[in-house]
Amino acid sequence: xxxxxxxxxxxxxxxxxxxxxxxxxxxxxxxxxxxxxxxxxxxxxxxxxxxxxxxxxxxxxxxxxxxxxxxxxxxxxxxxxxxxxxxxxxxxxxxxxxxxxxxxxxxxxxxxxxxxxxxxxxxxxxxxxxxxxxxxxxxxxxxxxxxxxxxxxxxxxxxxxxxxxxxxxxxxxxxxxxxxxxxxxxxxxxxxxxxxxxxxxxxxxxxxxxxxxxxxxxxxxxxxxxxxxxxxxxxxxxxxxxxxxxxxxxxxxxxxxxxxxxxxxxxxxxxxxxxxxxxxxxxxxxxxxxxxxxxxxxxxxxxxxxxxxxxxxxxxxxxxxxxxxxxxxxxxxxxxxxxxxxxxxxxxxxxxxxxxxxxxxxxxxxxxxxxxxxxxxxxxxxxxxxxxxxxxxxxxxxxxxxxxxxxxxxxxxxxxxxxxxxxxxxxxxxxx
Numbered sequence: 001x002x003x004x005x006x007x008x009x010x011x012x013x014x015x016x017x018x019x020x021x022x023x024x025x026x027x028x029x030x031x032x033x034x035x036x037x038x039x040x041x042x043x044x045x046x047x048x049x050x051x052x053x054x055x056x057x058x059x060x061x062x063x064x065x066x067x068x069x070x071x072x073x074x075x076x077x078x079x080x081x082x083x084x085x086x087x088x089x090x091x092x093x094x095x096x097x098x099x100x101x102x103x104x105x106x107x108x109x110x111x112x113x114x115x116x117x118x119x120x121x122x123x124x125x126x127x128x129x130x131x132x133x134x135x136x137x138x139x140x141x142x143x144x145x146x147x148x149x150x151x152x153x154x155x156x157x158x159x160x161x162x163x164x165x166x167x168x169x170x171x172x173x174x175x176x177x178x179x180x181x182x183x184x185x186x187x188x189x190x191x192x193x194x195x196x197x198x199x200x201x202x203x204x205x206x207x208x209x210x211x212x213x214x215x216x217x218x219x220x221x222x223x224x225x226x227x228x229x230x231x232x233x234x235x236x237x238x239x240x241x242x243x244x245x246x247x248x249x250x251x252x253x254x255x256x257x258x259x260x261x262x263x264x265x266x267x268x269x270x271x272x273x274x275x276x277x278x279x280x281x282x283x284x285x286x287x288x289x290x291x292x293x294x295x296x297x298x299x300x301x302x303x304x305x306x307x308x309x310x311x312x313x314x315x316x317x318x319x320x321x322x323x324x325x326x327x328x329x330x331x332x333x334x335x336x337x338x339x340x341x342x343x344x345x346x347x348x349x350x351x352x353x354x355x356x357x358x359x360x361x362x363x364x365x366x367x368x369x370x371x372x373x374x375x376x377x378x379x380x381x382x383x384x385x386x387x388x389x390x391x392x393x394x395x396x397x398x399x400x401x402x403x404x405x406x407x408x409x410x411x412x413x414x415x416x417x418x419x420x421x422x423x424x425x426x427x428x429x430x431x432x
Contacts, residue, residue: 041114043110047102050099051422058071065279065280065284070368080325082132084108086343089339090337092104109150112154128211132155135201137199138162140200141348167196174190178204209266212261213261213373216242217373219373221242222240223238227409230276237313240373248298249297253274254273254274256270259308266424270405271411273410276410295416304403307404307405313369314372317365321365322362334361336359
């Protein structure tokens with residue numbers, strides 16, 4: 001008999017809030033945000049690139065292209081990465097290929113430390129927080145080096161209690177921890193029946209983000225407007241609008257815009273095909289290198305006066321990821337032939353001789369994503385620009401017309417940590 005290793009990738013909350021300000025603005029009130037880049041080493045940069053590649057793979061496998069969705073594949077990668085640290089043989093090889101891990105199990109966790117450490121930001125008007133925990137069955141003979149590495153690199157100590165003697169109490173304890181870490185947004189990650197007498201460990205990663213826009217929308221500018229879905233049907237949506245300066249791009253029939261948050265560490269990138277029915281094709285063909293090129297183009301673009309319209313929306317998604325991960329190439333980790341001997345060697349001396357190893361039984365993922373214009377402060381800026389008077393022999397070139405970015409049709413979005421390049425959340429919005 002193979003006891004279960006519960007793998008819970010807990011994706012928590014993303015709340016994007018904005019502080020009220022003027023509906024129109026320019027460079028004086030919204031200059032480029034300054035932040036200190038994270039100094040990831042070469043290994044850390046490879047971990048980020050691998051996570052971003054897995055991000056698009058998972059987005060293509062989960063849910064229907066005709067439905068709204070939000071995920072944090074980065075959180076999934078981190079949580080499964082804890083199990084990968086204890087994997088061996090074919091189990092490790094499949095996980096490495098499927099999740100694009102760049103290194104062997106031991107080195108991969110060590111290389112991830114800088115990325116995990118970067119997920120801590122607690123400053124005025126913005127917060128980014130990651131938390132890791134492992135709940136284990138009393139008496140489970142976990143490998144000493146596995147325990148050491150989890151505490152050293154993932155700040156995830158083992159929390160031992162009786163999972164098979166009081167499954168409901170264990171479930172409630174884990175859910176309370178998740179609820180607290182996600183500020184109450186995910187109060188019940190683990191449903192009844194998930195933890196059973198065969199459960200031996202539950203590995204959890206939680207990710208939380210909340211920030212104010214660098215340049216806010218004015219609530220009075222939000223109106224009910226028509227939104228055209230993939231099938232051409234139209235429905236009303238609350239559309240926020242502001243005029244300001246943003247980095248934008250338009251290529252291959254897709255508009256893109258980068259919306260920074262206060263401090264500039266995190267930005268929301270939105271990709272908007274010109275026609276409503278083109279999102280599915282664009283998303284299906286998008287590769288990690290394509291996305292990186294588009295983001296680089298945005299980073300290098302000059303800010304341009306833009307009339308921006310974006311829906312106010314709230315997305316939630318939860319589900320099990322075992323089937324997608326197996327279909328993507330990692331079935332052994334979920335089978336009775338799984339090898340997690342780097343985590344614990346079973347049967348243990350004096351233990352149940354029928355327990356011969358560990359396998360993953362569930363990968364549970366939940367995410368929320370809120371975008372609105374709510375804020376608690378107001379601000380304004382005035383710029384007095386004095387031009388020299390010249391003769392009629394010189395003609396001033398008129399400024400280009402504003403760039404129109406009107407997200408009243410399906411779009412793809414990605415929340416990116418600009419300091420490391422890590423994609424924290426991704427999703428698609430296809431209908432109100």
